Amino acid sequence: MSGINRPLIYNAFAHVTPNHHSDGLWRHALGQHQTNFHKLQPWIDLAQTAERGCFDVVFLADVAGIYETSPGAWQQAVRTGMQFPSHDPAVLVSALAAATKNIGFAVTSSVIQEHPFSFARKISTLDHLTDGRVAWNIVTSYLDNAARNYGLKSLPQHDDRYVWAEEYIDVVYKLWEASWEDEVLVRDPVRGIYVDPERLHAINHRGARYQVDGPHIVQTSPQRTPVLFQAGASEAGRQFAARHAEVTFLPSQTPESAKADIADLRRRTAAFGRYANDIRAIVMLSPVIGSTEAEARARHREIQEAFSLDALAAFWSGGIGVDLTKIDPETPCKTCAKRTAPVAMCAPLSTRRQMAQSPLQMSFAKPSQLALPARQSRSPTRLSVGLQPVSLASMSCR
Template sequence: MPAPLRFSAFVMNTTSHILHGAWRAPEARQTDFNSLDHWIGLAKTLEEAKFDFIFFADVVGLYDDYQGDWKKFVDSGLQIPSNDPLVLASALASHTENLGIAITSSILQEHPFDFARKISTLDHASNGRVAWNIVTSLSDNAWRNFGYEGITGHDDRYAWADEYVDVVYKLWEGSWDEGALLQDKESGLHADFSKVHKINHVGPRYSVEGPHLVSPSPQRTPVLFQAGSSQTGRRFAARNAEAQFIVSPSPDAARGLIDDTRRLATEAGRDPQDIQFYQGLSFVVGSTEEEAQRKARELDELIDPSTIIAHSAGGIGVDLGFYDLDTPIGKIETEGSQSLGIWLREAVPDREPTVRDLAQLRSRSGRVVGTPEQIADTLAQWRDAGVGGINVINATIPGSYVEFAEQVLPVLRERGLAQQDYTEGSARKKLTGRDRLPESHPAARYRGAFAEVPA
């Protein structure tokens, strides 16, 4: 029997994350994002429902301008204010026992030595339940916030990411040998000096002597997520990721992406089955199909098309805020919009698509509407395509997750599509059956690599 799907709750420490405007629903609690109790309550709800992860997205800057400036982001709460999710993580760990805690952190925002120390500390505090979503930051504003003139070129960002992960792998996997921490009260020997090593990393961007200041945590290296969709990004994921977040438009499209990424993993010397793929989906659930469709229409009335456009345009190099919603895409003459136009014409083949179509399609992309049984049918198709997990996008918090837990998960469990209970151990052991990375992962080459380096 195929393995059950894994489920993560896709959230952000902000009001308006993906389905912009849905925060205005009377029952929506996204506006409580400053409240620690809000996040602790959600984490408890997710753990009771046997979700595998609470997955925090994050940004360290605004998206590209809309209508010439950044007013729209503030007006609509489009990922501003946005608080640091890492600060929440230890509190969530202290109120849960099994829920994995996945944190997005960019190579841009923190030096790898300090980041490795924080993650190891958190992995200890959570008994091995930490995951890291590796990102490179896509907005010019983010880069200017850290002293750069603008964003570094795409391939250069991934070269930077290669060195960044190399440094943290050396610290996590190579600086402390197994059995180094003794804490022997009789002899007074706290740790075996011969088993603790400086890494002496010298590279294009970083010079890190070491040693790692934290002894090996339950997982050593956190579970590694990545979401790169370009060819360079997918190669990076194939080398490093244990879970890749995807937003494929259909199961067939997902199957092609998964097969290709697993091929790349094999080329990188890894077991292709060591990568799981998490598809981003949102759900509108009804006791009948008619009720589900009514609720979907009500959600559409809340969603703000212009904010969806402002978010979507952030990565295509054109400010769509200067165009009326009914402007045909063909009239927007830029290199970025040509590729966008191809995508839209495939989605709207019977007429010339407009900017409004972009908003509607983006807001409904990955949306599954129906009864719990119909949703289970759809999720079975995704699993058959090779998808191993679902990153559940919310319209409201906690409502979207409560509804999914109470109405959909029981049906999924009946069909073997969701786990009945947690297994023991770390986040990685729950996913893969082992606490540590396999020997085929590039981080493993640093195990014992520094033992001969003189002090």
């Protein structure tokens, strides 16, 4: 296999909502997965299909609020179904695990939306029910509405959210790794001892935001700490990923930028005393698939016809903190108002019209160019895949 010296990560990126990043696609005749997103069977079908294709992970994105064009103005997002409704992805995981054998499941959860004690308990329980196939996508939120939903007056400043995340992950690390010793579970009916109290420990965390005694109340799970995903693109986000993440999403737009981003990530990871290759990287690919190029182009046209500019305007407005519905489409956008996840996507764009058109700038390749390496079924273990960036041409099977 030319150009690839390690396996790729195959990560099915989804969101329990009518619209993820395919704005308006719920209106497409074949969009029943979007319109039936609240039902279980479409998600079982997705997980089983991904497993048959030897994907590594079904990754479930999430938001904890609504995209607003201005504070309190969420009507446009609601009207267009822009990541609304948005159901809890964690609830799906145990059902999907029961319907599959090997594929992993990554759950997105923000540090602002749940206390670390209850979150650690939930993830440990899911780790048991999935036989060690759960992962956590660590996010700090970027929607002001999400912050207000959880009792905050407004979203904390960007870097302050990563300070919050550092304490949050410190608490869950202590619960997952330090509370239960390996031999704590006795289950001796003769002596009447289920758990050895001498091997179970309180964590007695005392921090700026959290006071947690412990001990962890879920018995040691297969992984203890789940596989950790993270997608920070800012300086603080990259530092957080280098310190904690095992898999990170890169905002790279080209193979060249991916190579530079990966080199930067490895450098930062090594600076924290980790092996540079301890962290893996994922970039996004959104293919339009057809049996022939003509069929793929026809499907692309159908996607364009279903596309909603109003939905996308709501998405960008909520993400960057600027009401794009009130800006002329040709106005140059020199600076984003907030440092958030969508900022990385708008870096090469200069006007609102270009932002709107960017999801539709899809290139086409012949099937031989898009052939991915043959996969073998993966056992339910931690991801052991590579960071090497590749081009489509180098991905062809030999």
